[in-house]
Structure formats: structure tokens, C-alpha cells
Amino acid sequence: MTVAVYLPLLLAPLLALAARRISTRGTPDLAARALAVAAVVAAAASTWSLCLLALTLLDDLPPLATLDDHPRIELPEPVPGAIALTAVLFLVWSLIRLRADLRRRLDTHRKLREVAKPHAGLVVADWDAPLAVAVPGRPGHLLVTTGMLRLLDDDERRAVFAHEHAHLAYRHHRLVAWTAAAAALNPLLTGVRETAEFLVERWADEDAATTVGDRALVAQAVARASLATSGSGPTTMLGMHGGQAVHRVRALADGAPSPQRSRFLPPILLTGGILGTTAVATIDFVDLARAWL
Incomplete structure (x- = not known):
């Protein structure tokens, strides 16, 4: 097997760097969608590469192992056994991480849904901690605490509610979940996940700005809510919190963004490269399997 089998793993950090570049320019909705697709493709490709490396251990199992000492048959040795074994361990670790992330996400959503039964799509929790969050479901609803309501005036409440309704309307929880799953499978994509989480907040900010005018x-x-909630609460919640608030406020002050589709060229090229190297690695493994058989 050639170096192509390793490239999907090595290209992931470059995708994370490209994600940071496109997060600062253009419309956040296009960027968030593009990064989610790129992250899923990169995670699937890197996982498949690990599977291919792990499958090379088959030559150490009967009946192939019995042919190693055959005087007239020489089986190709694709990768060292230590690398193949390491790939197996990484696969197991990735699946454990994926399961843990999914369980944590589902538990968080379940606990939020159990706070109270929504009325007209809203739950007001009598908590001192300031929090406003979109709770996914069928249908989803908003959860806001009395601490947050006391913090904001009527106009600011309208802005916060518009922000949270945008999360529900565009199903941002699914996009965030997909990028989180990709980062769980391949930790080198953590930067892409963090950028996607920031972009869905920016997306909701822009939609709220359009709604309230x-x-x-x-x-x-955003500034007032972030000052009250900075350093508290899970950042994976789709709500008003202190994560990267300075950048969000600055972006809102800069005016409505333009699409700037040219900024997507680096992640598109990287995603294409990942798909191409994965195809080459798969062909190499098929050739190897034919030689074994």
C-alpha cells in the first residue's frame, strides 16, 4: 500500500486551518454548511483509511499466515504489523469517543426537555443563572431563565428570542452534531467543529438582525448575555452564551456580510484531495487482496 492511505489522516489539520480562514469572511450560513460537509467527508475518509490499515492484519491469520513459510509463495507485506495494530487501537478509541459524544449530547437535550412542558414554544425556568437556549425536539422550543429575562430589556429579549428561533428554524443542532461526530472520529478535526459551532451562532445572529431590523x-x-454567562454552561448548547462573543459583536458592527464564494476554494480542494487519496488507497487495498487470494 502506498502513502495515499495515510493522506486522509494528514490532511485533516489543513482543513481545520482553512475553516478558521473562511469563518472570518462572508456569510456564515454557507460556511457552516460547507464545513459540515467537509468534516463528515474527512472523518469518513480517515476512518476508512484506518480500517484499510487494520485489515492488513488479515495476513497474520489462517490460512494466509500458513503461507508465509511457503517456499514458492511470497505474500506482499503492505504495512508493518505495528502500524496496523495502532490503526486498530485508534479505531476503537474513535468509536468510544463517538459514543461518548452522542450520549452526552442526547442526555443534555433530554434534561433540557424535562425542565418543563413548553407553552407556545417557550419554557421559562425560575433559575438565577442567565440562560437562553434552543431545545431541539418535535417540535423544538426555547428555554429561557428568569435570570436572563431580568438581565435584558424588552428589545434585547426580542433579539435573543429571534436568535434562538433561528437555531430551531435551521436545525443548527444537526449541523453541530455532525461536525462533533466528525471530530470525535478524528480529533484533528476539532478545529473544524469549533469553527462550525461559532458559525451557527453567527448565522443565528445575522438571522436575528434581519428579523428585528x-x-x-x-x-x-449578545454582548450583555455573554458578559453574564462567560465561562459557564456547556458551549455545545445552541444559545446565548459567552463563547467568542467579541468576534460576534464585531461582525455585527461591520455590517451585513457578502457571500464571497471564492473563500471556499481551499476547503473544496482539500475535500477533493481527501476523496481522491481515499480512492487510491482503496484501489491499492483491492490489488493487495487479489494478490493474497
């Missing part, structure tokens, strides 16, 4: 108001609500 006042970018400055949304920026003010």
Missing part, C-alpha cells in the same frame, strides 16, 4: 440591538444583546 437592528444589528446594533442584536450586538448589544
